[in-house]
Each structure stands twice: as structure tokens, then as C-alpha cells.
Amino acid sequence: MQTLTQSLANPTRFLALSARLLPWIAAASALVIAIGLGLVFTAPPDYQMGHTVKIMFVHVPAAWLSMFVYALIAVSSFGLLVFRHPLADVSAKAAAPLGAAFTFLALVTGMLWGKPMWGAFWVWDPRLTSVLLLFFLYLGLIALRSSIDEEALAAKLTATLSLVGIVILPVIKFSVDWNSLHQPASVMRLGAPTIHASLLWPLLVMAAGMTLLFAALHVKAMRNEILRRRVKALRAFAADAAGGLAGQAAG
Amino acid sequence: MSALMRPFWQLVRRDVSLAWKDGGAIGVALGFYLMVVTLLPLGIGPDLALLTRIAPGVLWVALLLAALLSLARMFETDLEDGSLEVLATGPLPLVAIAAAKSLAHWITTGLPLTVLAPVLGLLLNLPPEGYGVLVASMLAGTPAVSFVGAVGAALTLRTRRGGLLLALLMLPLFVPTLIFGIDTVREAILNSAAFWPAFLILSAISLTALVLAPIAAAAALRFQLQQ
Amino acid sequence: MTTAMDLGTHAAYVWASYAAVALVLVALVGWLVVDGHRQQRLIDALEGRGVRRRSQSTEPGSG
Secondary structure, three states: OOOHHHHOOOHHHHHHHHHHHHHHHHHHHHHHHHHHHHHHHOOOOEOOOEOOHHHHHHHHHHHHHHHHHHHHHHHHHHHHHHHOOOOHHHHHHHHHHHHHHHHHHHHHHHHHHHHHHHOOOOOOOHHHHHHHHHHHHHHHHHHHHHOOOOHHHHHHHHHHHHHHHHHHHHHHHHHHHHHHHHOOOOOOOOOOOOOOHHHHHHHHHHHHHHHHHHHHHHHHHHHHHHHHHHHHHHHHHHHHHHHHHHHHHHO | OHHHHHHHHHHHHHHHHHHHHHOHHHHHHHHHHHHHHHHHHHHHOOOHHHHHHHHHHHHHHHHHHHHHHHHOOOOHHHHHOOHHHHHHOOOOOHHHHHHHHHHHHHHHHHHHHHHHHHHHHHHOOOOOHHHHHHHHHHHHHHHHHHHHHHHHHHHOOOOOOHHHHHHHHHHHHHHHHHHHHHHHHHHHHOOOOOHHHHHHHHHHHHHHHHHHHHHHHHHHHHHHHHO | OOOOOOOOOOHHHHHHHHHHHHHHHHHHHHHHHHHHHHHHHHHHHHHHOOOOOOOOOOOOOOO
8 A cells, every 4th residue: 555655656646646636726716715805805894904914915825825835845855865756846846835835924024014014114123034034044945946957956955954954953043042032122012912703713724725726826837847857857858869860961 | 093193184284284375265255354444443433332242242252254254165175176076075074174174164264263263352351351262262163164165165065156155054053152141241241140151151152162063064065076 | 894994004914914925926937837838848748759768657766
């Protein structure tokens, strides 16, 4: 009995399976997000923050996804380097731009939440600062991969970088929190608001919906990457064949 | 283990003497450090109280930038003339090679910058309590810069615009050392008890980097050499 | 459901946040769909010219 990862190891099988599953995942995410949006806009204003608390309903899921996707990339990288799983690199490569996009959204919504709260777009709040550094980690992954032409080498080097990153990430968070505690100036914190049930549900539903959306995007991106590699293989094969014919004609 | 120590130190000695004879790399790092710390007060203005407040931060950030300059070349010259491959097939495992080159980088970049730092502290009106701690914090923190930097250098070895990419990769990885290094100095100046935890954490980060970073750097080197 | 939702004094920030999220997510979906179509067209064109992978049943290692 094969494990899930083993049965998905064959790219052709993955394409077939994902073709069937993707519409369902996409539909589920659309449905859950729709419900979430309904809950968001019927949610009552917060006692302290008023309606700006609604920004939290997209900011927190985006921040959660930014970390979850990085962990996913680290797991994929481990799968590549240790188990040589055939789809591990496809998964990591597909996830990086998506994770960067969610991190970017976490930053933007965080700044848009911060301005009415604290009067400035950026106050070096420890949580936003960690997200900013995580954004740089993502950019580093994407930049490193795009700077290497050989696919196999790019795969292994980005995998190494992502594993180094996941080890350092908790240290970064710890150091940023430390820094905010020991700064002489008064620090305003994007503290977790005390969540009432009427505010908890929109948050959870939006988080679930956005996670499902990421799943759909990730599967689709993996499909595209598998197709892209097929195009490369076909082109290489066509070039080989053409070269062979030319060789025959010359000889 | 003892059979590896001689080739290890030979490699360290070789790299240090190469950097010393060349002179360029060390000079660039020191010159850059001097430039940044000199230009900053010129830009900010002679507000002495302000300079004192920002002195720990400026001294540490400028040191990181200066160290970054010579990081890109850690493995480059050896790769170009083929000696990296020769080393890789020699008696030393790649992990030891990475560690040796990181150590050599520290001796030729981290240490000189640490020696220059208190002198530059004068330019920034660093209070007297700060000088000893400044040197101590840099002695404790610069090994992390060299050893973690080696990972970045190995990853960006043959890429175009490798230096720029290296800076981007290193930025988040250096933040913990930066924060605890600065805080060590700042807390000591304030004569606060929080100086010790910061210093110990700074040292712990460096010690961990000493052990773990060469493993990652060696993996990256192995992948690069396989190509 | 009120048509002109009063989101308080900072309504613009709330709308801007949701607009940013919608924009980025729609752009992502759009890019992935377009890219997928492009790859499929390239494959169809190549296979139409008679190019076949060495083995159609098992995938060659992707390195």
C-alpha cells in the first residue's frame, strides 16, 4: 500500500489526480471565502478599534499563510535533499512566489491597519518586522533560483537556503521581539486583540478559505511547472532528433 | 580527528597569508568601515547626544556591511583557479574546508574590523563604558558573520550579480547577531542588568553558527562542484 | 443589508485592505491560468509535430 507521497511521486499521476481534484478545491475555497466575507461585513465593530478590526480578518490569515507556506517549502526541500522525491522541487518552486505574495499582503494590510491605529504606516512593530524579514527570505529564494540556469543545481541550492532559513526563522522572531522589549522608546504593539466570538468566526472562516485558496493555487502552480518541464524535455528531445538526422545526412 | 588538524590549520594559514599578501580585501573592508562611520555624523550633524544614542547601532551595522564586501570572494578565487576541486578531493572533508575558510575570513576581516571599531567609536561620541563592551560584543558576534556568511558565499558562488544576491540573502540571516550585538553595547552603556543575557545569547548564536553553518556551506559547495 | 456600509472614520483603510487582497489574489489566479494555457499550447504544438518523450508511460527523472 503506497503512502500518499509515494503515489503522488509520478508526475503523470499527479497531473491526472490534480485535474480531478482542483475544481473541487477551488470551488470549496470560493464558497468558504464567500461565507467568510459575509461574516466579515456583518461583524460588529470592535470596542476599541471600531471597524478597522475588519482588516484583521485578512491580515492575520495572510500572516499565518506566509509562515505556513515557508514551512511547506522547508518540508519540500527536506523531501528533495533527503528522499529525492521527484515532485519535491516542483512543490517548492511553485510555492515560493505564492508565499511571497501572501507575505506581501500581510505587510500591506498590516500597514493599512497600523496607520489608523498608530498614526504611522510603519513603526517597527515586532510582528510586522518579522514578516518583513520573512519577505526577504522569500525574495532570496526566488532570486537565488532565477540566477542559476541549471535546474538540478538551482533545486538543491534553493532547498539548502530554505532549510537554513527555517532554522534561523525562530531566532529572527525571538531577536525582533527582544529588540522591541529593550528599546528605550515606547513601543506600540500590534497586540492580539481580545477576540469575542462574533469576531472569532469571521477570522477562522477567512483563514480557512484563504488556506484552501492557497491549496488550489499551489496545485495549479505545480501543474504548470510540470508542464513547463515537459516542454523543456520535448524541446530537448526535438533538438536531439534534429541533430541526429543532420548527423546522418552528413555521414 | 588529529590527522585532520594539520591540514585544517594549513588551509587557514594559507588563506590568511593570501589575504594578507593581497592586502586589498582587508584594506577595502577597513576603508569602507571608516568611510561609513565618518560620513554618517557629517550627514546627521554634530548633535553629540544623538550620536551617542546611535553609536552602537551605527558601529554594528557598518561592520556588517564592511564584512559583506569580502564575503563574496570567500570561495570564488579558489573555484576559478581550480584549487577548490583539488581541496575537495584532498584529506579534508568539505565541512572542515568550509570551517577553515570561515575562520580565515574572520581572522582577516572580522578581527581587523573589531580592532578598528573602538577607534571609530570616538567619532561617534561613544561613552567610556562602551568601549570594552563594544570590542567584547564584536569578538563574540563576528564569528557568526563569517560562518553564516560562508553559507551565502557558497550558495551564490557562480551566479551573476552574486554580490548583490549575497547581500539580499544575508540580510535576514544577520539580524539576530545584529540585534543582540547592538543590545549588548547599549545595555552596558545604560549599566543595566540586561547586558548579560544579550551577550550570552549573542555568543550562543555564534557558537551554534560555528557548528551548523559549515555543514550547510559544505552541502552547497558539494552541489556546486557536482555541476 | 445597508448598501452604503458605514465602516466608521477609517473606512478607506478597510476598503483599501480588501481591495489589495482581491487585487493580488485575482492577479495570481490570472497568471496561473494564463501560464497553464501557454504551457499546454506549447506541448500540443510540439506533440503535434510528432515529438514524443522517450517513454510516454513513465516519466523521465526531472533531475
